[in-house]
Structure formats: C-alpha cells, structure tokens
Amino acid sequence: MLVALAWRNLWRRPQRTILSLLSIALVSTLLVCVVSFQTAVYGVMKETTLRIFTGYAQLQPLGYADDPGLERTIARPEDLAREATMIDGVTAAAPRVNGFAILANGERSYGAAVVGVDPASEAQISSIGSMIREGRYLAPGDSDAAILGDILARNLGVTVGSKVTVLGSGRDGSVSADVLRVVGIYHSGIPELDRSILEMPLARAQETFAMSGFANTIALGGATLEGVNNAMPALQELARKQGVIVRDWGSMEPAMRDGITLKIATSMMFFLTLVVVVAFIILNTLLMSVLERTREFGMLLAVGMQPHMIGRMVWIELVGLALVGCGAGLAIGGGITLWLQHQGVLIPGMADLLSQFGLPPRLYPALSPLSALIGPGAIFVAILIGGIVPYLRVARLTPALAMRGA
Amino acid sequence: MSSIIQCRGVEKIYRQGDVEVPALRGIDLDIQAGDFATLSGPSGSGKTTLLSLIGGLDRPTGGEISIDGEPISGMPKARLADLRLHKIGFVFQTYSLIPVLSALENVEFILRLLKVPPAERGPRAREVLRQVGLEGLEDRRPSRLSGGQQQRVAVARALASRPAIVLADEPTANLDSQNAEELIALMAELNATSGITFLIATHDSRVIAHTRRHIEMTDGRITADERRGADIAA
Ligand SMILES: Nc1ncnc2c1ncn2[C@@H]1O[C@H](COP(=O)(O)OP(=O)(O)OP(=O)(O)O)[C@@H](O)[C@H]1O
Ligand SMILES: [Mg+2]
Numbered sequence: 001m002l003v004a005l006a007w008r009n010l011w012r013r014p015q016r017t018i019l020s021l022l023s024i025a026l027v028s029t030l031l032v033c034v035v036s037f038q039t040a041v042y043g044v045m046k047e048t049t050l051r052i053f054t055g056y057a058q059l060q061p062l063g064y065a066d067d068p069g070l071e072r073t074i075a076r077p078e079d080l081a082r083e084a085t086m087i088d089g090v091t092a093a094a095p096r097v098n099g100f101a102i103l104a105n106g107e108r109s110y111g112a113a114v115v116g117v118d119p120a121s122e123a124q125i126s127s128i129g130s131m132i133r134e135g136r137y138l139a140p141g142d143s144d145a146a147i148l149g150d151i152l153a154r155n156l157g158v159t160v161g162s163k164v165t166v167l168g169s170g171r172d173g174s175v176s177a178d179v180l181r182v183v184g185i186y187h188s189g190i191p192e193l194d195r196s197i198l199e200m201p202l203a204r205a206q207e208t209f210a211m212s213g214f215a216n217t218i219a220l221g222g223a224t225l226e227g228v229n230n231a232m233p234a235l236q237e238l239a240r241k242q243g244v245i246v247r248d249w250g251s252m253e254p255a256m257r258d259g260i261t262l263k264i265a266t267s268m269m270f271f272l273t274l275v276v277v278v279a280f281i282i283l284n285t286l287l288m289s290v291l292e293r294t295r296e297f298g299m300l301l302a303v304g305m306q307p308h309m310i311g312r313m314v315w316i317e318l319v320g321l322a323l324v325g326c327g328a329g330l331a332i333g334g335g336i337t338l339w340l341q342h343q344g345v346l347i348p349g350m351a352d353l354l355s356q357f358g359l360p361p362r363l364y365p366a367l368s369p370l371s372a373l374i375g376p377g378a379i380f381v382a383i384l385i386g387g388i389v390p391y392l393r394v395a396r397l398t399p400a401l402a403m404r405g406a
Numbered sequence: 407m408s409s410i411i412q413c414r415g416v417e418k419i420y421r422q423g424d425v426e427v428p429a430l431r432g433i434d435l436d437i438q439a440g441d442f443a444t445l446s447g448p449s450g451s452g453k454t455t456l457l458s459l460i461g462g463l464d465r466p467t468g469g470e471i472s473i474d475g476e477p478i479s480g481m482p483k484a485r486l487a488d489l490r491l492h493k494i495g496f497v498f499q500t501y502s503l504i505p506v507l508s509a510l511e512n513v514e515f516i517l518r519l520l521k522v523p524p525a526e527r528g529p530r531a532r533e534v535l536r537q538v539g540l541e542g543l544e545d546r547r548p549s550r551l552s553g554g555q556q557q558r559v560a561v562a563r564a565l566a567s568r569p570a571i572v573l574a575d576e577p578t579a580n581l582d583s584q585n586a587e588e589l590i591a592l593m594a595e596l597n598a599t600s601g602i603t604f605l606i607a608t609h610d611s612r613v614i615a616h617t618r619r620h621i622e623m624t625d626g627r628i629t630a631d632e633r634r635g636a637d638i639a640a
Contacts, residue, residue: 001515001518005504005506005507005515008506008507009506011506012505012506296504296505298463299496299498299502299503299504300504301463301487301490302461302463302490302496302498303490303491303495303496303516303519303563303564304487304488304489304490304491304492304494304516304519304567305487305491305519306484306487306488307483307484307487308484398463398464399458399462399463399464400458400463400464
C-alpha cells in the first residue's frame with residue numbers, strides 16, 4: 001500500500017521528479033564511465049610498465065630485495081621456473097642473472113647492469129624484444145650476443161656489430177671479463193632502462209659471472225596482472241618450500257604503486273564530492289515536498305495513520321527515486337562503457353606518450369561489477385543515509401500542528 | 407446514557423515564543439453516545455482547539471479528556487493514532503482527502519490501515535460511498551470532484567471504520583447552501599440510523615438548526631449549552 005502511494009506521490013510533480021531522476025542518473029552514468037575508464041587505464045599502465053622489464057612478479061632469493069648481490073642465488077632455476085608456470089595464472093617464468101659490470105668500447109666506459117636472459121622465456125615476459133630500434137633481439141643459440149639501450153649505446157659509441165668489453169666480478173669474487181657483440185639496440189622510452197641495461201644470453205652470463213646452475217631472480221608473467229596477483233598465495237607456498245621469496249608488482253615498483261594509489265584517492269575525493277552534492281540536491285527536494293505536504297500528513301495522522309508509517313512512505317519515495325535514478329545511470333553508463341570498450345577511446349595529444357610505452361593510441365575502458373556498481377551504489381547509500389532527515393522530520397510531526405500547516 | 411466524550415477542566419495554552427495564548431480556559435463537557443451536537447462561537451474562541459484535543463491530535467496543558475471512559479492525555483502518540491483509527495472519524499474544512507487516491511481508494515485506505523482483509527475492502531468502501539450518495543464517482547480523484555462531493559468522500563471515509571464518534575470542523579464552510587444542506591442532512595441521517603456520535607464545529611445556522619444540542623463557546627469557555635427536541639431524555 002505504501003509503495004503504491006509513494007509512487008503516485010512521486011508523480012504529483014513530474015518535472016521535479018524527472019529532474020531529480022536525471023541528476024541521479026547523470027552522475028551515476030558519469031561515475032560508471034569514469035571509474036571503468038580509470039581502472040582500465042591504470043590497469044593498462046601497470047601491465048605495460050611491468051611488461052617492459054620487471055614482470056608481474058618475481059621469485060627472488062631471501063634478502064635480495066634489500067641487498068641485491070650476485071652471491072644471493074636461486075639454485076636449479078629452470079626447475080623452479082617450470083614449477084611456477086604450473087600455477088594457474090602464471091604463464092611464463094624467466095630466470096635471470098643480474099650482474100654489474102663496466103662496459104667499455106675503446107676509450108669510453110660506463111657502468112651498467114648486465115642481465116643474462118633466456119631469450120625464449122624472456123620474450124614472454126619482457127617487451128624489450130619488441131622495442132628494438134636497430135638490429136634484432138637475442139635469439140636462442142646466441143652466444144656472445146648482446147643488446148643494449150639506445151642511450152647506453154650512444155654513450156659507449158657502439159652500433160649494431162660493435163664489440164663491447166664487459167668487466168666485472170663474479171659470484172665467487174673472481175674477475176669476470178667477456179667480449180660481446182652488439183646485435184640490437186632498444187628504446188623503451190624509460191631513460192633508466194635505456195641508459196643502464198645490457199642483456200646477454202643466460203648461459204654465457206652464468207659462465208662469465210661464475211653462476212653455472214644458478215640465477216638471481218625469476219621474473220614471472222601471465223595473461224593478466226590480475227591473474228598473477230590471484231596466484232600469489234600459491235606462489236608464496238611454492239616460494240616457502242623452495243626457500244625463496246615471491247615479490248608482487250607493488251613491492252617491486254613502490255613508486256608506481258603509491259602514485260596510482262594517490263591518483264585513485266584524489267579522484268575518489270572528487271567522486272565523493274559529486275555523490276554528496278547529488279544526495280544533497282535530492283534530499284533538499286524531498287524535504288521541500290515533505291514541507292509542502294505538512295497539512296496532508298496532518299490529515300493522515302488525524303485519520304489514524306501511525307507517524308512512523310508516514311515516515312516510511314516518504315522513505316520509500318526516496319528509495320524509489322534513488323533506485324530508478326541509479327538503475328538508469330547504471331544502464332546508461334554501462335551501455336556507454338561497453339560501447340567504448342568495443343570502440344576504444346582516442347585521447348587527443350596522448351598518442352605519442354602512449355606509443356612510447358608500447359601502448360596503442362586507443363584505450364579501452366573495462367566494465368567490471370566493481371567499476372559499474374561503486375558509483376551508483378555510493379549515491380544510493382548516500383541518499384538512503386541522508387533520508388533519515390526527512391524521515392525524522394515526518395515522524396516528529398504533531399497532528400494538530402500539521403493540520404494548521406505549521 | 408454514558409458519556410462517550412468527557413472533558414474535565416480542560417485547558418490549552420499555546421506558546422508562541424514568549425507569548426502565552428490561552429485558547430481553552432477550563433472546559434467541562436459531557437457528550438453522550440448518539441448525540442448530535444454543534445459547537446459554535448466567534449473566530450478564535452477555541453473550537454478547533456477543543457476538537458483537536460478530543461481527537462488526540464494535540465495534548466491539553468491542563469485537565470483530562472476521556473474517550474469512552476478512557477483517559478487520553480497520557481497516551482503515547484502511537485496509541486492515540488490507534489484510538490483515532492478505531493473510534494474517531496474526522497471531517498475537516500479542507501485538505502481532507504489524499505489527492506493521489508481516487509474516492510474509492512481514499513476509503514479503502516482507512517480499511518487497509520484497519521487491516522480489513524483485501525476481499526472485504528472493495529465492497530465495504532463501495533457501500534459507504536453509496537450511503538453518502540457517490541455511486542458512480544468512485545474512481546475519480548479529489549481534484550475531479552466538487553467541494554460537496556469531496557466532503558461526502560470525507561464523511562464516507564470517516565464512516566468506513568465504523569467509528570463511535572465523528573468530529574467535524576466547519577465541514578460546510580466551503581460549500582454552497584444546497585451542498586451544505588445535503589451534507590448536514592446526510593450526517594443527521596447517519597446519526598439517526600447508525601447511532602454515531604457527531605460533534606460539529608460550525609458557524610452555519612442551517613447546521614445548528616438540525617442539531618439536538620448546541621454548545622456556544624466564547625474566549626475559551628463554554629458560555630451556553632442548550633438541548634432541544636423530543637429526545638433529550640438523558
Ligand atoms: N498553534 C497555535 N499556536 C498559537 N496559538 C494558536 C495556535 N492554534 C490556535 N491558536 C490560538 O488559539 C485560539 C483558539 O484558536 P482556534 O483555532 O481553536 O479557534 P476557532 O474557534 O477554531 O476559530 P475559527 O472559528 O476561526 O476557526 C486563537 O486565539 C488562536 O489564535
Ligand atoms: Mg477553527
């Protein structure tokens with residue numbers, strides 16, 4: 001009975017109700033679209049950045065995070081890598097030797113990280129292979145080959161075909177020296193990488209740095225970052241058994257993690273403001289309609305309706321309004337997002353920046369239950385909580401005063 | 407006959423900021439079951455105030471009111487609402503109906519509050535609407551009824567709960583004389599046939615002419631209380 005009455009009451013002033021619905025629906029729509037887009041962009045940003053070199057997660061020796069050194073090693077890394085890829089969500093595992101050496105070409109010499117990689121498994125994790133500007137990436141069967149970043153190459157004055165001398169110290173403290181031939185030069189767009197990393201075949205690196213049978217880290221990859229994150233408990237279990245640790249993306253890239261958290265927090269503040277503003281507009285409107293009906297409520301009280309029932313009727317009006325508005329916003333916003341998910345979004349002026357990260361110029365929002373529901377849900381809850389005000393106002397009415405319209 | 411409404415030393419003082427407005431200054435009144443009484447007096451004499459106290463819409467500042475032998479001044483709001491629902495019907499000058507409901511629904515609404523089973527509501531509501539002469543207009547909303555018809559719906563609604571008392575505050579004030587006559591004749595007939603007690607605040611001499619008991623108020627006091635007609639045995 002109350003529901004039918006509340007519904008008819010809403011349509012007593014159709015313009016007002018439609019305006020209220022529109023404002024709820026509009027903001028809900030906006031929130032669905034923006035949140036879906038934002039989470040998708042952050043997701044793509046994270047994945048793309050991690051895919052360049054770091055990987056979605058890494059297995060590392062104990063203590064390696066605080067003090068990475070050649071002497072901290074993982075024994076029989078191929079076996080551990082194979083076991084890791086058997087975990088759901090993990091599709092690739094690439095053992096690496098992370099040495100440090102002075103690179104020299106004639107007079108010029110620079111310090112750089114020398115990373116021994118297995119070209120086949122590395123290609124599944126790192127996108128450096130697709131960022132080669134000149135020459136080619138490492139290939140299985142390569143022996144004295146090396147690739148390096150374009151800044152490093154420029155600094156050393158090397159080009160494809162040049163020889164580079166590697167001078168460092170091995171795991172056992174002995175001097176390691178090697179001469180490699182540059183087969184490719186990459187440009188990742190990230191200066192720290194382009195300036196400081198040389199990659200060489202894993203087997204040769206193990207030989208050079210006295211690391212035979214060992215690796216320093218195993219980088220992990222998967223179809224999605226989320227898949228790898230979900231595999232964390234299983235990876236931790238594996239790591240514990242093997243006496244190593246597993247680090248997730250956030251612990252390896254804390255700056256990126258904090259940056260994204262901060263951005264999400266700032267946009268949440270903004271969204272929250274929007275939600276509060278909408279809730280206020282709706283409550284104000286409802287309070288107005290309650291005040292207008294003071295005499296009518298007095299009459300309802302006079303004929304014997306309980307005050308709390310009138311309060312509930314007003315509450316139902318509010319819930320109905322919020323439900324229809326948020327529902328419409330969810331539908332419209334979801335529709336737009338799904339369409340954009342299909343079409344992609346072109347952000348003017350971003351294409352250059354995006355392509356540097358190996359990103360396509362179009363970004364695709366991703367509608368998920370969370371990204372769809374969080375905005376409309378917050379509006380709904382805010383309106384319901386705020387609805388206590390008109391509810392109390394109505395429940396407090398004295399019938400005689402209400403009859404006189406006071 | 408027993409008193410269905412009993413007022414003893416009833417006082418009401420309204421407070422408006424620092425100013426105290428005494429609206430009722432000691433009302434002693436007994437209304438017998440089955441009575442048909444009018445209440446009149448100059449504007450501001452306290453008629454509306456007295457009716458709202460009797461109906462439990464407001465609380466007296468002093469004295470006691472009993473309905474059917476039950477003192478009401480200490481009753482919680484919810485009990486008062488229940489008392490009104492079951493024992494008292496109201497007819498006001500205006501704003502009597504729920505605008506978004508049809509005549510039939512307005513009457514059914516009370517029956518729903520009374521938790522009358524759904525199957526009974528429709529027939530019972532139609533029956534009272536027929537009693538007040540509104541057959542055929544059941545599905546109209548108040549905005550599409552004349553003032554007289556609206557007041558009839560209000561009377562029908564007041565009757566639907568089969569109350570012991572109907573309190574009416576200037577029910578004919580907004581009606582032309584023919585509609586006023588018809589409304590008052592209707593109330594008199596209902597009083598005669600179903601024994602419902604009526605207490606009607608009014609200035610309208612046509613209404614007063616119909617009644618067996620006429621109470622005059624001035625300045626918050628009862629100044630005259632005359633009984634007329636054949637059946638004033640009590
Ligand atoms: N809510 C209120 N606050 C303050 N004073 C009030 C209030 N309601 C009524 N009064 C005062 O109480 C007195 C009695 O008012 P009441 O409405 O009962 O008179 P009435 O006899 O019904 O008058 P009328 O014939 O004009 O309807 C008046 O002086 C009025 O101004
Ligand atoms: Mg009055």
